[in-house]
Amino acid sequence: MPFQPLPGDQPSCTVQCPACGHRWLVYQQQLGLLGPCPVCGAARPRSMGSVVPGSGRQVSFGSFRSLLDEPRLLTLIGQALRLSPLDGERFVDAQGREVPLEDIHYALQGNAEWQGTLYNLHMSRAH
Structure with a gap:
């Protein structure tokens, strides 16, 4: 994607x-x-x-990966994207097909509400 x-x-x-x-x-x-x-x-x-101010709500892929042990992120992924965790960095859809972690990150970053939630999770951990 x-x-x-x-x-x-x-x-x-x-x-x-x-x-x-x-x-x-x-x-x-x-x-x-x-x-x-x-x-x-x-x-x-x-x-x-x-070098340039962004939206202030963007979360890098590396930061996203570091949050995968956060229960609130797993809840967001489950509710927003209808995906279930397999283990660590692996998720599946309702049909049991594995969904690439990069696609999950893109999907969350592509929706303003989900991006804000992800950003807030990242900031709560960073501080």
């Missing part, structure tokens, strides 16, 4: 290719999911940090 930002979201992080040095802006929630450099095709880029 391709990443779809919310209308208020803005690219807010700079990444740099370790091979050619090319830099580009990405959305915060794409950190940890990025593929190869668009210029030279080298390995995953390095995050250089935030």
